[in-house]
Amino acid sequence: MVAASFRVAxxxxxxxxxxxxxxxxxxEPLNDFAKLRKSxxxxxxxxxxxxxxxxxxxxxxAGAATxxxxxxxxxxxxxxxxxxxxxxFNALISLTKQPNKKTTVDWLSPLSxxxxxxxxxxxxxxxxxRLLASLLLEIAYLFRRPQDFPWREFSANVYxxxxxxxPVTALLGFMIGIVMGYLMSKQLHAFGxxxxxxxxxxxxxxxxxxxxxxxxxxxxxxxxxxTAQIGVMRVTDxxxxxxxxxxxxxxxxxxxxxxxxxxxxxxxxxxTSSWALAGGACASNLELGISFRFFxxxxxxxxxxxxxxxxxxxxxxxxFVVALVACHFGLRIKPNTESLSNSTTSSVVTAISGVILxxxxxxxxxxxxxx
Amino acid sequence: xxxxxxxNTLKNKSHDQEIICDLKNICTEFGDNIVHHNxxxxxxxxxxxxxxxxxxxxxxTLLRHIIGLTKPLSGxxxxxxxxxxxxERVAQRRLMNRFGVLFQQGALFxxxxxxxxxxxxxxxxxxxxxxxxxxxxxHKLALVELEPRNAELLPAEISGGMIKRVGLARALALEPELxxxxxxxxGLDPDRSHNFIDLVxxxxxxxxxxxxxxxxxxxxxxxxxxxxxxxxxxxIIEDCSLKELxxxxxPFVINFFQSIRSRIEGL
Numbered sequence: 064m065v066a067a068s069f070r071v072a073x074x075x076x077x078x079x080x081x082x083x084x085x086x087x088x089x090x091e092p093l094n095d096f097a098k099l100r101k102s103x104x105x106x107x108x109x110x111x112x113x114x115x116x117x118x119x120x121x122x123x124x125a126g127a128a129t130x131x132x133x134x135x136x137x138x139x140x141x142x143x144x145x146x147x148x149x150x151x152f153n154a155l156i157s158l159t160k161q162p163n164k165k166t167t168v169d170w171l172s173p174l175s176x177x178x179x180x181x182x183x184x185x186x187x188x189x190x191x192x193r194l195l196a197s198l199l200l201e202i203a204y205l206f207r208r209p210q211d212f213p214w215r216e217f218s219a220n221v222y223x224x225x226x227x228x229x230p231v232t233a234l235l236g237f238m239i240g241i242v243m244g245y246l247m248s249k250q251l252h253a254f255g256x257x258x259x260x261x262x263x264x265x266x267x268x269x270x271x272x273x274x275x276x277x278x279x280x281x282x283x284x285x286x287x288x289x290t291a292q293i294g295v296m297r298v299t300d301x302x303x304x305x306x307x308x309x310x311x312x313x314x315x316x317x318x319x320x321x322x323x324x325x326x327x328x329x330x331x332x333x334x335t336s337s338w339a340l341a342g343g344a345c346a347s348n349l350e351l352g353i354s355f356r357f358f359x360x361x362x363x364x365x366x367x368x369x370x371x372x373x374x375x376x377x378x379x380x381x382x383f384v385v386a387l388v389a390c391h392f393g394l395r396i397k398p399n400t401e402s403l404s405n406s407t408t409s410s411v412v413t414a415i416s417g418v419i420l421x422x423x424x425x426x427x428x429x430x431x432x433x434x
Numbered sequence: 435x436x437x438x439x440x441x442n443t444l445k446n447k448s449h450d451q452e453i454i455c456d457l458k459n460i461c462t463e464f465g466d467n468i469v470h471h472n473x474x475x476x477x478x479x480x481x482x483x484x485x486x487x488x489x490x491x492x493x494x495t496l497l498r499h500i501i502g503l504t505k506p507l508s509g510x511x512x513x514x515x516x517x518x519x520x521x522e523r524v525a526q527r528r529l530m531n532r533f534g535v536l537f538q539q540g541a542l543f544x545x546x547x548x549x550x551x552x553x554x555x556x557x558x559x560x561x562x563x564x565x566x567x568x569x570x571x572x573h574k575l576a577l578v579e580l581e582p583r584n585a586e587l588l589p590a591e592i593s594g595g596m597i598k599r600v601g602l603a604r605a606l607a608l609e610p611e612l613x614x615x616x617x618x619x620x621g622l623d624p625d626r627s628h629n630f631i632d633l634v635x636x637x638x639x640x641x642x643x644x645x646x647x648x649x650x651x652x653x654x655x656x657x658x659x660x661x662x663x664x665x666x667x668x669x670i671i672e673d674c675s676l677k678e679l680x681x682x683x684x685p686f687v688i689n690f691f692q693s694i695r696s697r698i699e700g701l
Binding site: 088089090092095096097123124127128131135154155158159160265310370397399400401 | 451528529531532543544545555559562564565567568569570572573574576582587588590608609610611637
């Protein structure tokens with residue numbers, strides 16, 4: 064094995080003769096075609112250079128293409144070749160890339176991309192409604208044949224997205240409770256309104272923060288997992304396998320996920336809110352000296368119990384939205400890695416945006432209740 | 435200069451007998467399951483060697499040892515005379531460019547088009563500009579007998595036979611000396627698998643490749659392999675041509691050949 068090299072000589076007319084030696088091939092690991100090309104560049108530019116390739120040991124497509132690009136993609140009389148190499152060069156010349164057509168500026172493109180976006184949204188909405196409808200149909204079917212209810216999958220989902228989420232929701236709830244309690248007690252103390260900390264913390268955490276915090280966490284944790292799982296099942300044809308066994312994919316895959324998360328979400332809301340309140344109570348105890356006993360005895364007097372009901376209903380809806388969005392995006396995954404990552408991202412982003420939208424709408428509807 | 439010359443001619447003389455891949459005393463265990471025990475195998479330059487054996491006997495594992503994806507529990511894998519596991523990174527990468535692998539499912543990058551899949555190893559070398567890469571990719575596509583218009587398709591949009599061809603083109607992109615094929619014809623219909631074998635044979639001849647492959651398919655074995663290594667009972671029990679294998683009296687080999695014969699008689 065001899066690495067590619069070249070030798071330059073000058074004839075009596077001051078013309079360069081470049082003679083190539085060795086293996087002009089990728090197979091020789093010591094070759095670096097970028098460097099070779101660079102050092103040959105002055106001779107490529109000089110039209111009178113004579114090229115001698117007769118002494119080459121080996122020439123492969125990579126070496127030939129590098130030389131060709133230097134010669135401007137054509138052979139001429141200054142180049143002497145072995146006949147077997149000529150074939151390779153001619154084959155490569157026929158494969159030259161056609162220059163791209165000049166792209167014309169399309170003034171209507173913003174409009175058309177807007178149109179495309181709207182159509183895409185409508186398409187998504189259609190698919191989503193279809194999924195929702197088929198889910199409702201399956202639930203109706205289950206009323207007729209309750210023995211078909213997928214209990215095992217349901218309980219697995221409750222465990223995965225509920226029980227396994229307990230530590231992280233507790234930790235985050237507690238931390239947020241502490242931060243909120245600490246900041247508010249500073250402000251309230253300045254007005255001498257120490258005792259109102261219970262009202263503010265109670266109302267904000269129970270009514271708003273608890274459900275939304277839970278929904279965001281669950282969307283990031285379980286929503287993404289559901290999308291990815293369904294996506295991989297699609298990629299590996301598992302969903303088709305289910306269908307051929309006569310098992311509805313909505314019944315076996317979508318329904319247990321949606322119902323499982325819907326069932327467990329209110330409980331998670333309760334759990335998250337309790338930890339957040341505990342955190343708030345800790346902070347107000349440290350900052351304002353309000354005792355835990357006072358905090359929790361005073362809480363039900365200033366926060367109407369209807370708020371708790373509202374928060375549980377919210378949890379129910381949020382869980383439903385997150386799971387359904389996750390399944391929707393999961394079922395749209397195409398069998399490639401790019402689509403998998405895009406859909407998982409869209410699933411989480413859409414679920415969180417959806418939850419916040421629903422929350423705003425809910426806040427407007429219930430603005431007269433409980434405050 | 436003179437000494438170099440002599441050494442080169444000496445090298446060229448021994449070229450044909452050069453051992454490209456040398457497995458020495460390979461032992462592999464998965465938990466309690468002993469897969470290979472003191473296994474030896476040598477592959478010479480220019481061989482087309484088939485690795486056969488029953489399912490789950492560790493053929494693919496052996497293949498993965500050879501290409502450096504896994505490391506045997508003990509023993510040495512010498513590729514081109516060098517131990518890949520004990521090399522520094524740049525040299526290891528250079529060595530890995532000297533062989534090409536076609537995985538069973540093609541293992542094409544699903545997010546890249548056919549063109550980008552084949553261009554990927556070439557781009558990684560950082561030695562060529564885009565116009566050269568275009569020519570090289572198109573050259574490789576023509577080599578595996580694919581149309582240029584297929585270049586813009588995604589792996590999900592092409593058939594199984596085409597995936598294998600594109601995988602082969604990608605494996606050949608860096609002009610390897612050694613080609614490793616894992617079940618090259620699995621999942622292809624007889625016609626396509628026949629074509630694919632012809633393609634590999636023809637490429638072997640024109641590019642001077644050494645080929646190691648694993649197969650379960652008798653037709654592939656009979657028409658492609660020049661040598662057969664039989665992996666059975668944790669060892670290579672036979673390593674010879676198919677004709678010589680027919681004379682073997684090892685029970686596994688006899689059984690194996692009976693299945694070929696009965697199939698031929700059944701036709």
